[in-house]
Amino acid sequence: MTDDIAAVAREAASAGTEVLAVTPRFGPASVESILEAHIAAVGIIDAAAQHATGCDAVVLGGFGELGREALQELLEVPVVDITDAAAHVACFLGRTFGVVTTLERSVPSIEDRLTLAGLRDRCAGVRATEIPVLDLTADPAATVKAVCATAELSVREDGAEVVCLGCAGMGGLALEVSRRVGVPVVDGVPAAIRLAETLHALGLRTSKVGFYAPSPPKAFLGWPLPVQMGPPGQPSGR
Amino acid sequence: MTDDIAAVAREAASAGTEVLAVTPRFGPASVESILEAHIAAVGIIDAAAQHATGCDAVVLGGFGELGREALQELLEVPVVDITDAAAHVACFLGRTFGVVTTLERSVPSIEDRLTLAGLRDRCAGVRATEIPVLDLTADPAATVKAVCATAELSVREDGAEVVCLGCAGMGGLALEVSRRVGVPVVDGVPAAIRLAETLHALGLRTSKVGFYAPSPPKAFLGWPLPVQMGPPGQPSGR
Amino acid sequence: MTDDIAAVAREAASAGTEVLAVTPRFGPASVESILEAHIAAVGIIDAAAQHATGCDAVVLGGFGELGREALQELLEVPVVDITDAAAHVACFLGRTFGVVTTLERSVPSIEDRLTLAGLRDRCAGVRATEIPVLDLTADPAATVKAVCATAELSVREDGAEVVCLGCAGMGGLALEVSRRVGVPVVDGVPAAIRLAETLHALGLRTSKVGFYAPSPPKAFLGWPLPVQMGPPGQPSGR
Amino acid sequence: MTDDIAAVAREAASAGTEVLAVTPRFGPASVESILEAHIAAVGIIDAAAQHATGCDAVVLGGFGELGREALQELLEVPVVDITDAAAHVACFLGRTFGVVTTLERSVPSIEDRLTLAGLRDRCAGVRATEIPVLDLTADPAATVKAVCATAELSVREDGAEVVCLGCAGMGGLALEVSRRVGVPVVDGVPAAIRLAETLHALGLRTSKVGFYAPSPPKAFLGWPLPVQMGPPGQPSGR
Amino acid sequence: MTDDIAAVAREAASAGTEVLAVTPRFGPASVESILEAHIAAVGIIDAAAQHATGCDAVVLGGFGELGREALQELLEVPVVDITDAAAHVACFLGRTFGVVTTLERSVPSIEDRLTLAGLRDRCAGVRATEIPVLDLTADPAATVKAVCATAELSVREDGAEVVCLGCAGMGGLALEVSRRVGVPVVDGVPAAIRLAETLHALGLRTSKVGFYAPSPPKAFLGWPLPVQMGPPGQPSGR
Amino acid sequence: MTDDIAAVAREAASAGTEVLAVTPRFGPASVESILEAHIAAVGIIDAAAQHATGCDAVVLGGFGELGREALQELLEVPVVDITDAAAHVACFLGRTFGVVTTLERSVPSIEDRLTLAGLRDRCAGVRATEIPVLDLTADPAATVKAVCATAELSVREDGAEVVCLGCAGMGGLALEVSRRVGVPVVDGVPAAIRLAETLHALGLRTSKVGFYAPSPPKAFLGWPLPVQMGPPGQPSGR
DSSP, X not given: OHHHHHHHHHHHSOTTXXXXXXXXXXXXXXXXXXXXXXXXXXXXXXXXXXXXXXXXXXXXXXXXXXXXXHHHHHOSSOEEEXXXXXXXXXXXXOSOEEEEESOGGGHHHHHHHHHHTTOSTTEEEEEEOOOOGGGTTTSHHHXXXXXXXXXXXXXXXXXXXXXXXXXXXXXXXXXXXXXXXXXXXXXXXXXXXXXXXXXXXXXXXXXXXXXXXXXXXXXXXXXXXXXXXXXXXXXXXX | OHHHHHHHHHHHSOTTOOOOOOOOSSEESSOOSHHXXXXXXXXXXXXXXXXXXXXXXXXXXXXTOSOHHHHHHHXXXXXXXXXXXXXXXXXXXXXXXXEEESOGGGHHHHHHHHHHTTOSTTEEEEEEOOOOGGGTTTSHHHHHHHHHHHHHHHHHHHOOSEEEEOSGGGTTOHHHHHHHHSSOEEEHHHHHHHHHHHHHHTXXXXXXXXXXXXXXXXXXXXXXXXXXXXXXXXXXOO | OHHHHHHHHHHHSOTTOOOOOOOOSSEESSOOSHHHHHHHHHHXXXXXXXXXXXXXXXXXXXXXXXXXXXXXXXXXXXXXXHHHHHHHHHHTTOSOEEEEESOGGGHHHHHHHHHHTTOSXXXXXXXXXXXXXXXXXXXXXXXXXXXXXXXXXXXXXXXOXXXXXXXXXXXXXXXXXXXXXXXXXXXXXXXXXXXXXXXXXTTOOOOOSSTTOOOOOOOEESOXXXXXXXXXOOXXXX | OHHHHHHHHHHHSOTTOOOOOOOOSSXXXXXXXXXXXXXXXXXXXXXXXXXXXXXXXXXXXOTTOSOHHHHHHHOSXXXXXXXXXXXXXXHTTOSOEEEEESOGGGHHHHHHHHHHTTOSTTEEEEEEOOOOGGGTTTSHHHHHHHHHHHHHHHHHHHOOSEEEEOSGGGTTOHHHHHHHHSSOEEEHHHHXXXXXXXXXXXXXXXXXXXXXXXXXXXXXXXXSOOGGGSOOOOOOOO | OHHHHHHHHHHHSOTTOOOOOOOOSSEESSXXXXXXXXXXXXXXXXXXXXXXXXXXXXXXXXXXXXXXXXXXXXXXXXXXXXXXXXXXXXXXTOSOEXXXXXXXXXXXXXXXXXXXXXXXXXXXXXXEOOOOGXXXXXXXXHHHHHHHHHHHHHHHHHOOSEEEEOSGGGTTOHHHHHHHHSSOEEEHHHHHHHHHHHHHHTTOOOOOSSTTOOOOOXXXXXXXXXXXXXXXXXXXXX | OHHHHHHHHHHHSOTTOOOOOOOOSSEESSOOSXXXXXXXXXXXXXXXXXXOTTOSXXXXXXXXXXXXXXXXXXXXXXXXXXXXXXXXXXXXXXXXXXXXXXOGGGHHHHHHHHHHTTOSTTEEEEEEOOOOGGGTTTSHHHHHHHHHHHHHHHHHHHOOXXXXXXXXXXXXXXXXXXXXXXXXXXXXXXXXXXXXXXXXXXXXXXXXXXXXOOOOOOOEESOSOOGGGSOOOOOOOO
């Protein structure tokens, strides 16, 4: 899945942008529960601590998941989560946006993330296709069909004027879904890559006054995680 | 002022982007009242009707002003207002943002625009320097000083973690204000230019389902401008 | 249409009230788009600048449209918009009110006007009959039927306890719709006329502290209308 | 106090309007606590049950107090509370309003009433003079001075553009306070009288669908209150 | 009904807790209207004034009704209303809760109480069985069936994860409804009893700074109610 | 610190309640940053996976921290976080509550947790003493003084009627702070213990419909954490 996301990211990036794709070296195969989201967040923190040095910005490829604030605290360069990226981009395209995600059980997490990001006001609703993350690529035609059907409900029932794809695993479907459903469809990974480039081009970095101020040094027990716990995640290329 | 804004825009734009700067052919010298904002909005609509054909996106250079929705309805390409651009960019940099604008009398208009854009939740407050738009360039050092002092109040009193410059006439001050105040400072024009490029690069256009759907043809009296408007409307009785 | 609205207004007015009905001297035949609303707002400002002197109050006859704030800034006498008038009156009659308007495309504008007026909390919803403004009088029986059917949905589905007629062109239908649907029905024009009388009788005028403070003098290009506007604005470069 | 309020009401009423002033036949000398508000509410219900027949509308003269909804349920004619009346009228005069009341301890009750009425959004704040209701008339000059000082804080600190007098016992001060403070000042009793006339003139009555639907018959123990509990409140005239 | 509620309360109470059940000595047989709620509130105040001395906490057994704040003002010991108790407990068990009450006409009152308690955000909705309070025990099987059907709608249509029984008369049904509907079901009386014990055990009492501060002495006309108005309500035991 | 918290918990617990105190076997010495909160959350999940079997309820002793939802998903028994516990208890004691915590940098996290819990409406504000968690016990008199001074600001400036101690490390100060400041003071650990007992006594468990539904099995890389990473956290007793 990291390879697929990396391919979408590289296709979206500007000519001069180098994309370093990193998979956390531990954690769940996909994130579909609160517990998994917490473990994945620590995996992402661990990966950023290892790989973010020298990057101009960091993009997080999980929709509705945890960890963005921790990275903003840890790093100085901009951190762009695909949830925020998709929702902010959607705000420029329509008065309201809907989100089409994988499982019903992920809906509250996405709603909570949008609430904390102050983006709930313009969200018409979050709907699920009930296709698990790891099954999205099993039958691409069925996935497109289910995403379109759910997006149509979002437009017709909830009044969404724009649809956000609510899972990085839906990357590459935006154009086809937009063509079929007749509204703009925002894919979070390309949106996040371009926004990260924008923030960097504008010379802007995370504010270090307030919520994301650097934390004082602190004694940790059993942390950082021992390297022998598994082989480090391999960056998928440069 | 259009020339100054155009210079800021061109400096912010990517290499391949051509910036066409347009001043409405009628309207107020600056916008500092509700009445002026309404006349300027029609001036902007008139200008877009004449000049937007062939453009890949339209950027509106008035902070807290009117007209964005009308252009989104009129055009298919993305329309990015500097109010929205600055606020959305600020959301990626801190938990809260403040706005530093010109006159106290413009504060409610800016608040209303943020409210309708669903961006009020993360706005820590809007503060005024009490320097009128047309005086911003009269004494640059005094302007920088006043903007910094107001930005500091925004950070210290309102809890803003990021500051947005609330007037296109403050263009070019962001770096200096950021250096002095110690928080990221977002200038709306560069932000809007880069976001417009981003939307175009992502292949996204304004949704034509809902609020911005094309309007049916309609008979107009004395429009488009310029017009032979004829005699003043007759009161239908007394 | 101005004549019809004037007739409704005069019927609603108290014995001693003289109603001066004014149509803007330019603008759209009806207002059903954002662009039309902006041009109409300037038409209203232009009309008020010519005709409001000597009036004790000004009533604006467009539901969900723009311009009220500009007139409050321009004038000292009370300015009452029929949107606000209907909604405030409805608040005295039931816990919630619904709005029945013409086209679905006007719903967001009405919602936005109610939001800015702080009246959204008690609004159960805005629904459209899909009869365009200029067709409302074509088949009166069909119009009453459609308004009643939509009002019934508002009551039954949205929980509205009161219905506001969301277009001045529906003037005169309130009694019949109320009789058929069984809830109070508020027509904006009579409500606004009586509220304007009330404000005048109470000796109250628009606050000139804050949002509606008089604006400082300002150079205008090509304004007030009618004008010799000169050649179209020159794009400053390409 | 009923006589004073009745005098203000009669002065505000239109020529053809007859004002019947009623004091509940039991209850507290003034309302400055939650317990007192509850007993006064039942006193008002009792009074309305005795005296409202034949009236075209009922006005409740307590600011921030309880009972309005019960009367709307009991009666078919419009019921106008001075809290709602003042706040709704203020909404036509400025973007925000403040309330100046008697005791700090009454502030939460007023806030709660405004919240339930959906009027909290435009309320800039509620402030207290700390003059008890029954002392308001003891030293009129001191009262005016305290009300003006509090109103000025409301305007300067809270951003109120209009001030509502938050106690019927402040009746008659509006003009003087407005002159001194420089913003419109709304007195609830005249506002309520005129609004009650307006609702009646528009032929509108309380919705009987929903919250104010008539209640089914019910067995009561010890109710209605025995007439021998005290002499009935004497209407102060007709 | 007081006996039934007392039985539920005693069953829920800890070993050392003595439950004193009191019926107001006047008021409606059940509370299903706003007017009834106001009279019942005074009945409760009257009962508390007579019986609360010596109690460690007071529990109010009416769901969505009035009077809690008055008792918090009057007394120093904790006062727990079953509406608040059920809703707060539900917040610990799921992300959202629904309320199943008796009559549709009571829904707005419950919504208002939840709004003022700041508990509306997590309430998925209030639904009615349309069984009047006094009929709840007439056909227990039919009542359970109706409560379950309504609870299922709350879960399926509104997204409630927990259901609160919205009437003390539904006491004793929680277990059965929970078993059938598959979500936790909170009965207000046991919840309130246990919470009252908790507040007492923690040594906490109502804050006397602010809203619930003791009120100054005040002259009352015809109050306290004459004892001869009816025999005092008999506490159902000790 | 775990021992101190355990002592407070055991003192607050009912006679029959056994308190099992567990420290996560890895993580930060205290939680004062977002990154630390994320690592601590996983530590808590890991600890619960090891130790929660057989417990009737789980209490989380971190104020404003992460992980509660994950445990509610993982376990069936009630999970009570001290943030929620303190805030819900405070709602029974006053109209508004304030929170007094350690560092200013923790304020946003606490605000976010209260927002997601739907408890923000009644929170008058969160204030910091600027004493780090691990210094709270260094100079107890200075800590009490700082907590009292901050609590007084919360009451006087923010209008708090109740104060919640915003750190488990402040355990044991509630009585003294309450005595000095004159408002009820809620300590989260005793509140959470008693609420956990209450939920258990009422026979209520976490809803498994919706947000906290059990997650499907999932392949994890490098998880559960290898036991050799450090000695297991020692339960401090039974």
